[in-house]
Every structure is written in C-alpha cells, then in structure tokens.
Amino acid sequence: MREAKIPFGERDGVLLRAFEVANGLACDCVCPGCRKPLNAANRGQKVIPHFRHAQAEDCVRGYKDGVRRAAVALIVAQQRLTLPAFSRQISATTISGHTLLRDVTFQPAAITADAVERFVDLGEVMAHAVITAGGRQLIVRIKVSPRAEHERYQRLAHIAASSIEIDLSGLSLEQINDPATFERAVLSDPSTKSWIRSLRGEMLAQRAAKDLATDVVACNGQWEQERGRLQAIEDARRVEQEAKVTTHANALAAHREVQLAAAAAQRDADIPAKDGRSARQRREDLIVDQTLRAAQEWGGQAVECSACCLLSQPGAQFCLYCASESSTMSRILVPADVAATIHLRMRCSAKPERSLRLAPTLLVQPAPFTRD
Structure with a gap:
C-alpha cells in the first residue's frame, strides 16, 4: 500500500522530502497527519526515499495530508496556477x-x-x-x-x-x-x-x-x-x-x-356471340382479327386491353369490348408482316387463356374483319 510510504515529513512547520533530511530518526520529522515521529529511509540504492512511522501506527492521513499540504504550499509560494x-x-x-x-x-x-x-x-x-x-x-x-x-x-x-x-x-x-x-x-x-x-x-x-x-x-x-x-x-x-x-x-x-x-x-x-367453335378458339380468332386490323387499317398503331387482350384504335382510353373494371390500355406497335406469323404466335401464346380468365364475357363483339 503506497500510503505506508510517506513522501513528506514535517519539521518546524516545513514539509521536507526524505532525501533532504538525515536518515532514520535523526531526520527529526513528524507525520503531517498524526504528528507522530517519522523514520526517514534515504540510504537505499533501490528504494525511493520516503518516510515511515517510527512505531507502528494506524495513521492513514500522513500520505494524503503531506501531498495535499505540499501542493498548497507550492501555490502559495508561486502565486500562480494554470x-x-x-x-x-x-x-x-x-x-x-x-x-x-x-x-x-x-x-x-x-x-x-x-x-x-x-x-x-x-x-x-x-x-x-x-x-x-x-x-x-x-x-x-x-x-x-x-x-x-x-x-x-x-x-x-x-x-x-x-x-x-x-x-x-x-x-x-x-x-x-x-x-x-x-x-x-x-x-x-x-x-x-x-x-x-x-x-x-x-x-x-x-x-x-x-x-x-x-x-x-x-x-x-x-x-x-x-x-x-x-x-x-x-x-x-x-x-x-x-x-x-x-x-x-x-x-x-x-x-x-x-x-x-x-x-x-x-x-x-x-x-351471334357464339358459334360452333370452342370459347378459346373464338377468343383467339378475335385477337388475331384485331391484330390484323391494326396492321392493315390503323397503320400498325393500336392499344391493347390488359384484360381481354383485344386491340382497339390508337388513342382509345377504354376497351370497347370487355367490361373489366381493372383493365388498362397499353400502346403497342403491330408489324406490317404480322399476318405471316400471327397464327404461329398464337400457338404458343397465353393470351387467349388470359383473355378468357380475366374477361370471360365480352359486352361488345368486335366488328367482323375479312382476312386477306
């Protein structure tokens, strides 16, 4: 415990370090805390000079009071502080x-x-x-x-x-x-x-x-x-x-x-809305007819209903054929040579099935289209 080694001893009201006084009891110093005699240890080569009580004491104030009083004495002497x-x-x-x-x-x-x-x-x-x-x-x-x-x-x-x-x-x-x-x-x-x-x-x-x-x-x-x-x-x-x-x-x-x-x-x-063809075939033929109409009559411009997949004239805001409340009209371009490939496209297209699923009934049938 470092407090057992007292850095300052007091003599005639002055605080002194152990190396500044005679060794042992000849230092004539007392503890700054309890005022009892101190023994100076300043002859050792490996031990830092310090004081100890001459007799065993329970004093714990010697270290603290000595350091504190020495610090205050410096402030008084120097009259300055940072x-x-x-x-x-x-x-x-x-x-x-x-x-x-x-x-x-x-x-x-x-x-x-x-x-x-x-x-x-x-x-x-x-x-x-x-x-x-x-x-x-x-x-x-x-x-x-x-x-x-x-x-x-x-x-x-x-x-x-x-x-x-x-x-x-x-x-x-x-x-x-x-x-x-x-x-x-x-x-x-x-x-x-x-x-x-x-x-x-x-x-x-x-x-x-x-x-x-x-x-x-x-x-x-x-x-x-x-x-x-x-x-x-x-x-x-x-x-x-x-x-x-x-x-x-x-x-x-x-x-x-x-x-x-x-x-x-x-x-x-x-x-008639129905004939001998199946529902899918009828819906596929309507999609094909409207696609060909767009290519031949509307200059390849059209809008497609997201529900029934039928094409309407460009600029149409709503689908004329189905009554879907959620359908939207998207602008598309139809190539001029679509007639040569439209039937092959329909074989692998899901549009007829989607058209029947989202718009099973058409309110208005597209006008008949005569294919060339």
Whole structure:
C-alpha cells in the first residue's frame, strides 16, 4: 500500500522530502497527519526515499495530508496556477425534431494570484486553497486518492465561485519526490486539473443557449413556411388527383353508355356471340382479327386491353369490348408482316387463356374483319 510510504515529513512547520533530511530518526520529522515521529529511509540504492512511522501506527492521513499540504504550499509560494480547458455542448430541438448543437469551449490559461488562503472552511466543504485574482475567487480542491467526491463537489456547485480539482492521485512516489515533476503537476499541467464549477463557462453556456433559442425560433419559422409550401403543393396534387379521378369516372361512365348502346345494337342486329367453335378458339380468332386490323387499317398503331387482350384504335382510353373494371390500355406497335406469323404466335401464346380468365364475357363483339 503506497500510503505506508510517506513522501513528506514535517519539521518546524516545513514539509521536507526524505532525501533532504538525515536518515532514520535523526531526520527529526513528524507525520503531517498524526504528528507522530517519522523514520526517514534515504540510504537505499533501490528504494525511493520516503518516510515511515517510527512505531507502528494506524495513521492513514500522513500520505494524503503531506501531498495535499505540499501542493498548497507550492501555490502559495508561486502565486500562480494554470486553469484547465472548458468544454460543454449545448443542444436544442426544433419542432421538426432536428437537434441544434453549440460547442462552448475555452483553452487552458495561467492566472497570477493576488492572494492565496490555505484550507478555508466553507461550511459544508473544505477548500484546500482559495485563490483571489482580479477580484474573483477560485476554490481549489487537491485530490490525492482515487476515491470519488461527488457529494463535496455537488456542494461546491452551489457556491457562487468557480472551483477546480487538482488530481494528484495518479502520481507515483518517484514523481512526488522529484520537485520539478511535482511542481509541474500542481501548478502548470492542465491535464491534472478539471473544473468543478466554472462561472465563465456557465456564462458562455447561457449565451450559447440564448443564441440557440434564437436559432430554434428561426428554424421553426422556416420549417413552418416550408411545411406550408409543401402542404400547398400536396393540396394542389390532391385536388388535381381528385379532378383526374372525377374526369376518369365521368369518361368511364360515358364509355359504358357507349358500350351498352353498342351491345344493344348488336343484339338488335342479332349478331351471334357464339358459334360452333370452342370459347378459346373464338377468343383467339378475335385477337388475331384485331391484330390484323391494326396492321392493315390503323397503320400498325393500336392499344391493347390488359384484360381481354383485344386491340382497339390508337388513342382509345377504354376497351370497347370487355367490361373489366381493372383493365388498362397499353400502346403497342403491330408489324406490317404480322399476318405471316400471327397464327404461329398464337400457338404458343397465353393470351387467349388470359383473355378468357380475366374477361370471360365480352359486352361488345368486335366488328367482323375479312382476312386477306
């Protein structure tokens, strides 16, 4: 346990390292914690100079109090200290759910003290040092063990003064014994220091929060405008779509009237829908006839019904022959020499079967086509 090796002994109110005094009891030093005699061990070649209690003691304060008091003595003697960097991120959320961020930072900075008070009782917590510089006070806590001090630091956070921690808990006995290393760790090394409370950092964070609030208002306004613009576009699209649906419905209704009239005319003319051929053969012949009609009469241009597979004149919006509600009309091109291959195509085509499955009954029969 490293606390058994005490780095500093006290003599006449002065803290001394073991290599600075005579060996053994001749050092004439007492423990900084319990005030009992110490034995200096400074003659070994492999052992780092240190102190031990002259007699077995349960003292656990000698190491901590010695290191802490030595650190405070350095601050008092040098009247200077390097403050740590500060870093905090402020965030705010817009009504659209977007998070705005602002980094609040400042770099380490050295201060010169006008005065330093040692071990000041602040009521609920002890300040190991209170530095006054430029009319402001800075509370200093010296940490010499890994134990967390959350409760003390919560109390410090409610005191209207900035406060920092100087963490010396990671120093080895060898580093403490080296005056230059120890002085650097206490006074100038920003990595050993951290803010418990920074009034400057809080002021900057408050400014950043106000700036963010302004940005949030601006973003919310832009978002509302954009939302209004998009809503207007969506409303226009909806109106357009509704108009298209209405137009389509009206056109389909008019088409159905034309279909019914054509169907009635075919019934009056006693045009048979059936003959001796099978249903498949009849439907195949109708598909072939309409394909040839497109090649010979419509210049190879036509539209095909996705349900009955019969071709109609180019530009037809609806199929005149079947009454399928889900059919669509697709534009196709019919080659001029289709007559030479149409029957071979039909042998391996699924169109007749699909036509019968999707449109088993034709409302209107295509006009007879005389094949060449």
